[in-house]
Amino acid sequence: MFSKGFQTVLILALALFTAAGTYHDAALAKDKPVVEAEENGQAVEQNVDQAAADNASPEVEAPAPAAKEEIETAPAARKGTLFWDKVLSVVGLHDEKPFKPDLVGGAPSGPDQDYVIGPGDQLGITVWRDDTLTKTVLVLPDGKIQFPLIGEIVAAGKTVAKLKKELEEKLTGYVVDAGLTVEVRQSNSLFVYLIGKINTPGRQMLLANTNVLQALAMAGGLNPFADKDDIRIFRQEEGKTLIFPFRYTLVSAGSNLEENIWLKRGDVIVVP
Numbered sequence: 704m705f706s707k708g709f710q711t712v713l714i715l716a717l718a719l720f721t722a723a724g725t726y727h728d729a730a731l732a733k734d735k736p737v738v739e740a741e742e743n744g745q746a747v748e749q750n751v752d753q754a755a756a757d758n759a760s761p762e763v764e765a766p767a768p769a770a771k772e773e774i775e776t777a778p779a780a781r782k783g784t785l786f787w788d789k790v791l792s793v794v795g796l797h798d799e800k801p802f803k804p805d806l807v808g809g810a811p812s813g814p815d816q817d818y819v820i821g822p823g824d825q826l827g828i829t830v831w832r833d834d835t836l837t838k839t840v841l842v843l844p845d846g847k848i849q850f851p852l853i854g855e856i857v858a859a860g861k862t863v864a865k866l867k868k869e870l871e872e873k874l875t876g877y878v879v880d881a882g883l884t885v886e887v888r889q890s891n892s893l894f895v896y897l898i899g900k901i902n903t904p905g906r907q908m909l910l911a912n913t914n915v916l917q918a919l920a921m922a923g924g925l926n927p928f929a930d931k932d933d934i935r936i937f938r939q940e941e942g943k944t945l946i947f948p949f950r951y952t953l954v955s956a957g958s959n960l961e962e963n964i965w966l967k968r969g970d971v972i973v974v975p
Contacts (some may be wrong), residue, residue, distance in 0.1 A: 821892025831882030899974035900926035
């Protein structure tokens, strides 16, 4: 077998090998907690970061400033309100004074003073500070009226403004600084004619202050087949024929109100 010296060397080598292994294991065991601690520390740090991320509230944006409360209504509502207000005004059902648009072609802007008086009309004549001269008179079939201090005077065929001026001139010798007003209390001579696609065509007696939209309403409105935007008003004035366009769609929507003219005696409204 082996010599005694060789055995001794072998035993010493085994002893050294065993000691080295034990030292290596001890070193590994010694270093392991450090590694695990480092790993655990990283894990804990990661967990803390994750938990913070999970628990963190989402970014809360600063609340937008409250919208300023609108004083006016929305455009659509406002438009609708204005539309019905204007329709009620032009038809004469509004409490406010009816809308009086300017007329096209330099025609008068208001009906009262430019209304042409006719037989059958009732006129209210007021003299300031003299109740005895405040009267309601009827225009007779011959076109004349009777008035105190003056007697007979032709009224038919004259505008309200012209009759007022003539009365003031004739009263000058009787009343000092006579403040006089003339108004049409009832119109019984203002006839217009409606032709075409209207529910009730024919002759229509109107009030003194009557515009196109009112006249169409009084005649029962337009036929469903009417060309609403091609209506024409024909007027004979000073030997000439004047033609006024009337676009129902625009006027009834509150636009082009200057086309809603005040009517005069003998006007003809044609609805194709």
